[in-house]
Amino acid sequence: MSNEIEIGHGKRARRVYSFDEIGVVPSRRTRDPELVSTSWSLDAYQFEIPVLGAPMDSVMSPATAIELGKLGGLGVLNLEGLWTRYADPQPLLDELASLDNSKQAVQRMREIYAEPIKSELITERIAEIRAAGVTVAGSLSPHRTAEHYETVVKAGVDLFVIRGNTVSAEHVAVEGKEPLNLKKFIYELDVPVIVGGAATYRSALHLMRTGAAAVLVGFGGGASSTTRATLGISQPMATAIADVAGARSDYLDESGGRYVHVIADGGLGTSGEVVKAIACGADAVMLGSLLARAAEAPGGGWHWGQEAHHDSLLRGQRVAVEQVAPLSEILNGPSQIADGTANLIGALRTALATTGYSDLKEFQRVGIVHTAK
Template sequence: MTKLYLTYDDVLLLPNFSEVTPSRTDLEGKIPIIASPMDTVCEKEMALAIGRLGGYGIIHRNLPINEQADQLAWVLKQKVGCGAAVGVGPDMKQRVEILVKAGAKEICVDSAHGHTKHVGEAVSWIKTFHPGVECFAGNVATAEGAAFLFRAGADAVKVGMGPGSICTTRIMSGMGVPQLSAVIDCVRAAKKFKGKIIADGGIKTSGDMVKALAAGADAVMLGSLLAGTDEAPGKKVKIKGKWFKYYRGMGSAAAMKHGSAERYGQAKTAKKFVPEGVEGLVEYKGKLADFIYEFIGGLRSGMAYLGAKNLKELRQKAKFIQITPAGWSESKPHSIYDYRH
């Protein structure tokens, strides 16, 4: 145990000489954000909205097969790209076949532990029988796990074991890797296979997204940050004059009862589940477009500080420095009274 593993709050990026302003950065008409396939984050409304903004949505699998396929088809009819998630349970092949008939060009094999025989076999089956379908797979947290999925045929690998705000995998099982180090290690593996890496979980701010992309991720996957928007399917509630939206992990007991138990290796017929997630409320954010505008503004600002005109230059010019807890405390607003709350 000699290597120190770090997460986003453990580091900052060194600024460079720059002739680039935020308005002159080029994202090539796309935003590197994917809406997480969670049942309080991404259904058809979210997939359509984020797709129109240049991002991407993956419709969750806690839906009856035909309903998921109908939602996918509805989005695709709007001329917007959209993916769908599947598990590795008994209905996997049937679900894939129905989704492909509905027009799916991207399928996400979604598991809490992607470095397993079942996930590898699912990816191989999809790429064998539907070679034209792009396959995302995960989740993993090591270079070995990423390489395993790329060898199985995955086009993109989701990285993240336990960093999400509603995930308790690390607490329940003792397993996981701090997210920044996990991304860096998996990016190294991806280069050997010319595959893509999606940093899934642990993104709390636009600065975290900048760090993930600088570490080599091709995109970030967001859950809690999108769950508070109008387009997310979670219920909106008002508490003491303030609006919130319901958000739950796919490893929460409530989500497991609705079908995601198999994602965590637990039988759907179990009388009692062992949760690896929680449920709660997130602050209501309003329209997705308004949130994304500000969030991407943070990315463009980070690129300008590095002197990077595009994401390729961001990765080339990025230099991380490790900081102390005091350094991180200094990074946040301090020494003022927030009169708004």
């Protein structure tokens, strides 16, 4: 049965689903939460919880990346953010937190982020995280990767993240400008690469064929993103994850058994949406606004991404967030509020236990229903 609907005589559209339109269905079995595992692994690296901290200056500093690593997750540092442009960015973060006027904040952010990225600071930040004994992950955007990847790899990063709104394996560039050849680049690297975003079956399959260890799913769906409003581009996350999970299954057969992890990135504002992301096929989630609410978050009550200070076309904005609890409480509780923004892992454990599944991989087989929005 076709899932397309007619928009008009000249256009048909595929029916897709957001997290608000689906629900997880309990099975005939339940189990104690103590018997549930939330661990997962990526290449040779083991993690107790399926949570990555988004590489955004409002979310991850070297200190919060270390804290998240000690709590069992993976902090990803933005290697073209304030921490690699300034030896001490804290005064600038404090200044940005004091600006309520949005236009004034945009102008000041553009000025602050005009400072060049410094290779020695990339090395220092990676060394600082490594010295804490946690897995080290750093992120660059596709257009900065060729310039800085040698410094990043030499500094000793464990996992390399190439993250943009949309990352493709087939980028067409203007004459004289050489695009990043992902397949050649990933093949020549000695570290596992996480790449994205992708939101369709075909784009994800192409990224998997480059040799990526994991694919980030989603674009334009985060709390600070305005891609849908500015560009008209969007893909509801439930469908996007399910499509990319389908590509993972087909690539597993095509490659003779190579498993590429699927990481949901964006549009995850509650623990219930984290649960639904994994139910749709994600192996882990990358969180931004939820972790920006932590008392330790460097944004100081504000949350933004790189799109919020673009030179010409803003595709994101700085949004206010309430810093409600320490990072440990947001992840592991006990929660003091019932809105799905605290004790994320406790909620995930309870969801697995309530539906009778013992681990994340099993939970990807849980039943899902379409609910009225």
